[in-house]
Amino acid sequence: MFDTKNALIVRNDLAPWQRLNVVAFLATGITSGAPEILGQPYVDSLGRQYGKLAGEPMRIFEADLAALQKAHGKGLERxxxxxxxxxxxxxxxHDAANREVFLAEDANNLNLVGLAIRGPKKAVDKVIKGLKLHP
Structure with a gap:
């Protein structure tokens, strides 16, 4: 149905609140990079307007650190x-502090707890091949 695919990968050893936090932040990364996936505002039967939701699915996977790093490398290659x-x-x-700690990371060995991937469906499928859907 869609030519593109959105995949969110969260590390499998995180506490539930951490997993949810990471997924929420990664979803904003997808939508900020592809605002065209947002649908129209929702309107209830009384005419009240609500926010927009993504019109494309975002599938959530889980992985260990090694698999996250592998997916990151494959995503960069593609x-x-x-x-x-x-x-x-x-x-x-806050956001500025997030960017500071990210910049301080070893770029070839990121201590990833989550990764969002968006691109052509076939390319994303190759990157996430073998990963399990988050339960």
């Missing part, structure tokens, strides 16, 4: 849109 979330971001309180 030049897909990637949105990373590293463990050090849990200790920050």
């Amino acid at each position: 030049e897909l849109t990637l949105t990373p979330y590293v463990e050090a971001m849990f200790a920050t309180g």
Whole structure:
């Protein structure tokens, strides 16, 4: 149905609140990089308007750190849109601090807790091949 695919991968050893937090942030990365996926505002039967939701599915997978790093490398090779979330971001309180701790990471060995991937369906499928859907 869609030519593109959105995949969110979250590390499988996180606490539930951390997993949800990472998924929420990664979803914003997908929509900010592809605002065209947003549908129209929702309107209830009384005419009240609500916010927009993505019109394309976002599938959520889980993986260990090694699999996250592998997916990151494959995504870079295929030049897909990637949105990373590293463990050090849990200790920050705002966006500028997040960017600082991300910049301080070893770019070849990111301590990923989450990764959002968007791109052509076949390319994304190759990157996430073998990953399990999040339960």
